[in-house]
Structures are given as C-alpha cells and as structure tokens.
Amino acid sequence: MINKKMPLNEFMALREEVLKQWVTGKEVDLSEAIAYQKAIKESKRFSFKLNQAVNDKVTLIQPRAGVALPHEHKKLLKVLQDEGGADLLPTTIDSYTRHNRYLEAQTGIDESIRTGKSLLNGFPAVNHGVGVCRDIVEYLDVPLQVRHGTPDARLLAEITLAGGFTSFEGGGISYNIPYGKNNSLEKTITDWQYVDRLVGYYEEQGITINREPFGPLTGTLVPPCISHSVAILESLLAAQQGCKCITVGYGQCGNQIQDIAAIRTLELLTKDYLNRFGYGDVRITTVFHQWMGGFPQDEAKAYAVIAWGAATAVLSGATKVIVKSPHEAFGVPTAEANANGLKTTKQLTAMLKDQVAFENPLIKEEMSIIEEETRCIMEAVLNLGNYDFGLSALRGFEAGLIDVPFAPAQCNANKALPARDNSGAVRFLDFGNLPFNDKLKDFHRKKLKERADTERRDVSFQMVIDDIYAVSKGHLVGRPR
C-alpha cells in the first residue's frame, strides 16, 4: 500500500508483471487502448450518462448479467437493453475469474460449449480477452460496466478497460471483506490501488472511467454507517490514484426513511471527505441496490420487493439503481426474468420521477444519526491510520472499528451484530468494537428495546436470524410468530 499517487514508472513496471498472469494479458497495448477508448462516443460512456442523469434528475436502471460464452452474453445483454430498457449494462464476471482461477474458468468455458448451457455464473472476461470484450461493447448501444467481486482485479481491469468498458466496480475493501476468506486486506488494497492508478492513467489521457466501490457488502443487514465508511475510504483511495468519477453505493435496508437518509448522507459525506483531503474535483454520484438479502421464492412477491426498491431508489434521488429479478431466490435469471425486473423498475422510475422528493423531519433525524455514526467511525479509523487511507482501513478493520456483519473474510472482526428496530430500520444489537459514543449506543439500545418490548422477548441472536429470513418470508421485521 502507498499513501500517494503511484509514480508512473513504478506503475508501468508493475504492469509488465500483471499482464503476464494469463496469456490474454499480452493483448493489452495501453496506447492503442487509449486511442480505442477515445473513439467511443459519449452516449456509450458511463461518466456521460451519469452526468446526464444528474442533470435530468432521473434514476438510471442497470441489471446484473453474465454468461460463459461471448455470443450468448451478447444476446443476453441485447435483450436487457432492448426489451428491459436498461440504461446501463453490466458484465458480471464468473466466480473462478474472481479468484484468478483462470484454468478452472477455462474448464467452465469448455464445459459450457460442450453442454450447450452456461456452467459459469458469469462472463470470464480474462479468458476471452480484449478482442472479445470490444466485440461485445460494440454490439450494444449503452455504456458497459464490469461487475464482479474480485479481490485481485488488476488483470481483469487491464483487459476490460482496453476492451472498451467505461466503468469498473469494486475496491480493495468492498471486494475483499464480502468476497473472500483469506485475502490479506493489505494486499487487496494494494492491488486495487493499481486498478485505481490504471483508471487514473486513462484519466490523464483524457479518458474518464467511472469507478464504483461495491456498496452493499454482504447484502445482509448492513447498517448504513458501515457501508458508508467503506465507500468513503475507497473513494479516498481511488481519488488519490487519480480517479475523477466515482459512484458510491448502498444496499437497500427496507425502511424507506432509513434508505432515503442513507443515500442522501452517502453523497454528502463522501463529498465532504473528498473535499477535506483535496479531492473536491471528483464527481460523485450514487447507486441504490435493490434488496440484496434473501428474496421470496414466489415471483409475485419478488416483484413487490423489486418495485419497492425501485420506488425508494427514485425517492432517495439515487443516480442509478441496480435491479434484481423475480428469479433471485433461485438462481441466475434467464434473460427474460432479468428483463422483467428491469421493466418493473423502469415503470416506477418513470412514474415517480416527477414526484417531489420527500422532505420530512424523520429523514432529517435519521440523516443526522447516520452522519454521526459514520463520522465516529471515520475519525477513529483515520486517526488510527495517521490519515494514510490504506493504513487506516487496515488498522480500522483489525481493531474492529469497521466491522461488516456476516462477512466471510478473516480480516473482518465479525463482532458487531445488526438487527432491525420496531420500524424495520437496521440498528446494532452488538457494537463489537465500533467506536460509537454513548449517545449513539443509547440510541441503538433504546430502539432495540422498543422492539423487544413489542415482541415480548429479549434482544437476542434469535432476532437476527428472524430478520435474516424476514423479507423472504414476506415481512421486514422478523417478529416471533
């Protein structure tokens, strides 16, 4: 990890190594790639579309999607664009590629060809290489983003950016903690500084690549202050490497007041911290993820969850919304199911876009809670790391000052536990080592006591379990039944 923009020569030396990780690495020629990116027209650039959305006050819609084989992948994305009306397209990467297991990914590709169906849960972009990526990007009319969950995404970034993608999701924290087990945080942050530096290099050449820290983390009862802290740290890290267009994200918790307050504070706080450290020129937009936890199996019920997410996204003023499908509880959706999720969402983003945003004392109150919590965490973390962003993240996680619920990563403390309060907002049942002041702790305790009293039971881990299942069983708060 370093605490400054990586010097060009070091970066270039490192690139040599990275490009050797898989055979397709040699397809990347950076100056040719810059020229290629320069030729991509505005309407197919992420940064342009996001700006437009901000100006037009609309919320863009984007699915997740990826299959093993290029022609199938093209067909899929085309359906999502034409039928689903996606404003932005993804390319979701398969799990072998995410773990840099390119050999296994190759088996997956071969088997998929043999059996005629995708046996990978995403598109193995590294194996396919630069040319195939370009072919896909050229085939479509809207901007494309790489969405994955890759702790070491250096080669993936090289190949896909040379391949014409104009946005890249992830970060050294958000693609480690929820997405791995034994990855050192120091290494993933370092590797993502490389990715950010690459994006920074493109920026220096006049090409803006959008960067998007992964907001929802484990998708499971993550209180806003946790994901906000991660988003801010990753934004600082990215800005430091020269990224100028960042989209910070948040996964819907389900209580509309909390969700609206979360998106608003996410934008305000990220801008505030970027300003404070001299990155006031970075453009910040927001992404709202429709409910990321367990879904109801019934499709009619899944549509309800999707629609509620769409409505909240718009009313919160998010720049874009990531869309789920009615197949969510079962498996990777068919193109049709995926398009259906988009259509449900588009109907609401369009129907609600003219509606005045809610102004509401409860939202204000919730905003000040989230802001105070996030500042408590951020100040403690930055202090501990001497205002070195990477070090702060590292030490912050070590000390449990940031703690992501239900994360598989061993570098996460896993002591803090969330549960819903009586109105469904996500609070802390156990603070672990979160650096909250007494006032905040009292607030959370009071909120959970209210619920416990209503349910005539004690605050306990059973509540957490009940909350994990609640949405899939048709509720928000997991009440005893």
Add this chain to the structure above:
Amino acid sequence: MINKKMPLNEFMALREEVLKQWVTGKEVDLSEAIAYQKAIKESKRFSFKLNQAVNDKVTLIQPRAGVALPHEHKKLLKVLQDEGGADLLPTTIDSYTRHNRYLEAQTGIDESIRTGKSLLNGFPAVNHGVGVCRDIVEYLDVPLQVRHGTPDARLLAEITLAGGFTSFEGGGISYNIPYGKNNSLEKTITDWQYVDRLVGYYEEQGITINREPFGPLTGTLVPPCISHSVAILESLLAAQQGCKCITVGYGQCGNQIQDIAAIRTLELLTKDYLNRFGYGDVRITTVFHQWMGGFPQDEAKAYAVIAWGAATAVLSGATKVIVKSPHEAFGVPTAEANANGLKTTKQLTAMLKDQVAFENPLIKEEMSIIEEETRCIMEAVLNLGNYDFGLSALRGFEAGLIDVPFAPAQCNANKALPARDNSGAVRFLDFGNLPFNDKLKDFHRKKLKERADTERRDVSFQMVIDDIYAVSKGHLVGRPR
C-alpha cells in the same frame, strides 16, 4: 327520495314488490335471514375484520373476482383466499345483473355451462339465488362482500344479504354516474335508500352489514375532492337509513403525496360531516383502490403499478386495499393472475406495516387543499338542497357543482376536466361549474401553468388525452414525446 329513515311499514310494503322482480326473490325470508346472519362467526364478518385491522394498524387486502358458475366461483375464491392470502373476499357481479337484465344473465349462465367457460364478467347472484350464495359463503373462511356497479341493487341486496354476505358495495350516486347512461339520479338514490334501509334493518336486529360507497367512480383522473364529496353524501344517505359501519373509498391517482393526503382527508371529512348531522356513532374505515385507470399490458410493468398502489395504501393508513392483477389491461384475470396481484400486495402490506407513516409538510398542504375543495363543494351542494342529502346530490349534479370526469351518465355535467400537474397530482384544467373560490382556482391554474411551461406547450385537451394514456405507457404525467 326521502330525507329521513324510511318508516318500517313503507319499507316492508316496498319489499313485497322488489322480491317479485325475479323468481329467486321468493327465497328471501327476512327473519330466517337474520337468524342465519346471527350464526355467522365474527371472523367471517366484515365489520369485525375491519375493526381488527384498525386496532392492529394493518391494511387488509381484497381482490375483485366473479365468474358465471357457482362451483367455478367457489374454486376461484378459494384460490384467492388460500394462495393469494386475501383477507377479505369479493363476489363481483356480472354486467347483465347490474342492469337487472336477468334474462340475459340466464343466457350467459346457460352458454357458460354449454361452452365450459365463463361468458359473464361476474357472478349472477340474483339468478343463482339465496341457497347458492350461502353455499359459497360457507365454503370460505373470510368475510365476503358483494361488489358490482348496479344502479338498482335492491333485489341483489335482498338476496345476497340473506345469502350471508356481510358487506355491500355501492351507492345511489357512485353506482349511477360511472355505471349507467340514462338512469335518473333521483331513482337510483331512492333505490339505494332502500338498500341502506335494508342494512339498517339488519342493524336494528343486531347484525352489522358493512356498506361501502364506490370510491374510484370512473377510475380516470378523478380529483380527490370529487370522489370525497360523493363518499360523504353517500355516507350521510346511508347513515340516515341506519347503517353503522361504512367504508369510504378512493382510487389511487399516483402522486404519493396527493394519495396519502386524500385517504387522510377522506376519513377526517366523512367523520366530520357525519358528526355534524348527528351520526357520530357510525364507524368509518377507508379503502384505497390500486390504480383504476388504463394499465400497462406488460405484466412486469403491471406488477410495478400494483406494488406502488400497495405501498401507498399502507403508507396512507387505509384500512384495506383493493387489488389489481397483472392481467388488468387484457381481461378478467385467471385465478392465478389474481392471486399474484394479491401476493405482490401482501408482501408490501406486510413489509411496510411497521414503518412509521410519513409526516410531511407537503402532505399537510395537500390535505388542506383537498379539504377546502371538498368543503366548497359540499357546502354549495347542501345549501342548494336545503340540507336534504338526496336532494342536495340531485341538484348538485344538475348544477354541475359535483362533476365526475369521463362519466357516461347523462345526469352528470361532464364539464369539468382534469389533468396532472408537474408532479403528477391530478388538478382541474376546466372547472366547469365547480363552486371553487378564486384562491382555489388560482392554485389549480398555477399548477397547470407550471406543467405547461415545463412542457413548452399550452394547457389543452391534448394534455388530458396524454394523461389518460400515461400510466399504461409507463409514465405518470403524459408529457409530449
């Protein structure tokens, strides 16, 4: 029309006539019917379930449904109860019965038997008679309501109440104006006084039958003050005949602020007027109808509209919500499609029930607009009719002081024209003879001017047409494109 509770002897004399209208009339024996109703257990009574919902602060869900043949109808309702999770069940009556064309209804029944599919758009309860109704009611576990659109529903009420239904929708205004062409308002009000008197009679015997004026009227851009005025007048008329349990309704307009304000003012104003005329003992609950205008054909989009209606219903605090299906744009839904609409709705009524209702200055503002508009209409109408409710309604419609947009009835002025403002709230583009004060008129004009300016066109009938199509085309406001 009379302006007092109908004397018992007059009522009983009239009953003789009514029961002769069709052969099944002679199956009705009032004292036996009272005994039958007394034996129906609480959990199968509308009034009980509505009270419970008010106490528990939940929003109940109810579908529309009806087919020609009894065994098919039972099967259908059972699916909606068991699969769909309907809290309350309907029996929607076919259009021939609604127009007292029992002979044609009989042809419909016969043809349906012959072809093996329902050729009627509802259940012809009069033709089937008391015994069949009871059989249906007994087969199910939740309360049943008659839903129809019948200008002269006297015989239908006699048969279905003797048949064990515990709620009856409609009213002399709301089942005339949107549902007929040449029906005299005087006659329909008189005929509905009979229905209310019948319900009042049951009440005197200790049986509470819920009454529900039909809120949405033509379902097409009806501003709240219009449907509120009708609901208040019909509540007064019903209360006068002894009804004690009334559910007033409203059809979703689509702007959430206006919709929430509408449900709140509907309850407040109805109670206020009932109190003022000495009917403070009538229990008032509310029903929110999911979007009643043209639906999108695409099912994923229809789900979005349904879900948005469900969410708004809960956040408005309505006692129940009437549910649409994803087949709405095409035709009477299959049992499955109907159950799907219910499931989508239930997911949201359950997920949102714990969320604190929105308090919001915009809602307050909208409430005071709706209240002022409604009071303008009500005071003018009551004045014109010397505080005789029936006469007030009659003269009010004659004078165009109440004017329902797009109504087929010739007794409706059809001069007022609605259109959406810039944020999608329904306003008046033409006031016709609505008795609004200048302040209100200025408000509406200002609101429409705002929209016209945004769209760079004049306020005109084209806006109205665009608004009629908008939701089915994926928007709320019909902007030029």
Add this chain to the structure above:
Amino acid sequence: MGNTTVVIGVIGADVHAVGNRIIDYALRQADFNVVNLGVMVSQKEFVDAAIETKASAIFVSSLYGQGELDCRGFGDYCKEAGLNNVLLYVGGNLVIGKSEFAPVEAKFKAMGFHRVYPPGSDIAIGIEDLKADLGLGK
C-alpha cells in the same frame, strides 16, 4: 373526409366511456363526421343510426368482456338492414380474460366484422385502416 360519417358506440350493457370519448376526438381530428351513440348501445341503435346518417363505417367498442354475447349476429343484422357497404370495425377487450388474439379475431370476423382490434389498440391505426379501406388519401 368531412362528408364521411362514422357511427361509434360501446355495445351491450357496457359503460366504459373513456375510450369512446377518445375515439370521438381522434376521428374528428382526422376530419370525419362522427355520430357518437355513447355507451350501452344496442345492435339496433347502431344500425338505425348508420341508416339515418348514411354512415360509411360503424366502430363498435366492447370493453367489459361480454362482447362475444353482445355482438352475435351483428353482421347478418346489418346486411338484413341493407347496410352491405358499411364497414364494420370492432375493438376493445372483446372477450373475457387474457387470451391469444388470433382466435378472437377469427370469431369476430365470423360475426361479420371487417376488422378486429386487440386490447389497447392505438386508435390511429384504426383510422389509417379506415382511410385505406375507403380509398381515402392520407
């Protein structure tokens, strides 16, 4: 087209008035004479109006699902009344329930309608067809 008359209305016990109002408006915008019988129109009222106004076409709407019962024999009835050259169009939600359109179209063509329109059809298409069928230029 100012001297071409179209009779429009909603058949049977059907009261859906909104589409009717829009069809009225659209035909007038396209410069047709419109005789609008409104909602709840019987077969006889359609035919009488067409005879009386020397109409070139009848636009029947049926939304409420019972159109199959209401429209039976309409073609024959028109012929009997001597309306051999009058174009008969029908549209709306013609049958009960969501169903494939082809059989519905066949069914209504068998009843004597020249053109049949699926749910939610854009009225502009009906007007284009009418102009074509009547040999009127654009």
Add this chain to the structure above:
Amino acid sequence: MGNTTVVIGVIGADVHAVGNRIIDYALRQADFNVVNLGVMVSQKEFVDAAIETKASAIFVSSLYGQGELDCRGFGDYCKEAGLNNVLLYVGGNLVIGKSEFAPVEAKFKAMGFHRVYPPGSDIAIGIEDLKADLGLGK
C-alpha cells in the same frame, strides 16, 4: 447427540457466508458437534476434516451456481478416503438458474450425495432427516 459430529462448509470458490452461519447455529442448537470450515472449502478439506473428527455427516452448501462443477466426483472421493459410512448432504442454489428440482436432485445423487435440498430449504428439515438417517430419537 453431543458426540455426533457434522462437518459443514461452502464448497468451491463460493463465499456465501450467511446460510453457513445459520446452519452452524441450528446444528449446535440441536446438540450436534459442528466443525465449520466456512466458505471456499475444497473437496479435500471436507474429507480431511471428516476423517480427523470422525464425523458422521458432511453438509455441503453451494449457493453461487457453480456447485455442479465443484461437487463432481465428491462421492467417489469420499469413498476412496474410506468415508463409506459418512452421510453426504448437499443444499443451496445448486445449479445455475431457476430450474426444476427433480433433475438436479438426480444429478447430485449420482455424484454420491445421500440427500439433496432445493433452494432456500429450511435447515430444520435437514436436521430432522439427519436424525432419522442416523437413527437418533427426536
């Protein structure tokens, strides 16, 4: 059941940790010994742990869709390692995409699993089955 051990884990490159945590909790509540290998567990790790702890059963979870590739040959591998009497259960979102369960079940049984569970299965059912298969009273 305090002396009956179950090895649990999420196979392959799969990191879905939530269900694993709940299965852990539920098995302990039901008084089993639990050896939880967490996420991203290889076939070898499952087998080694089962041998080492003399486990009676292995609960394999696979959520991320690539279970079909990850679980191949698991039964044979267990047999080769001498785990003939160890019960092999598998559950989660086993294949890619929403699909009928019967063929999926057949496919995983052919790989040597004794029981196969569809998406979102209640873990309580798995525990009941385990007790039955092990002949343990309720």
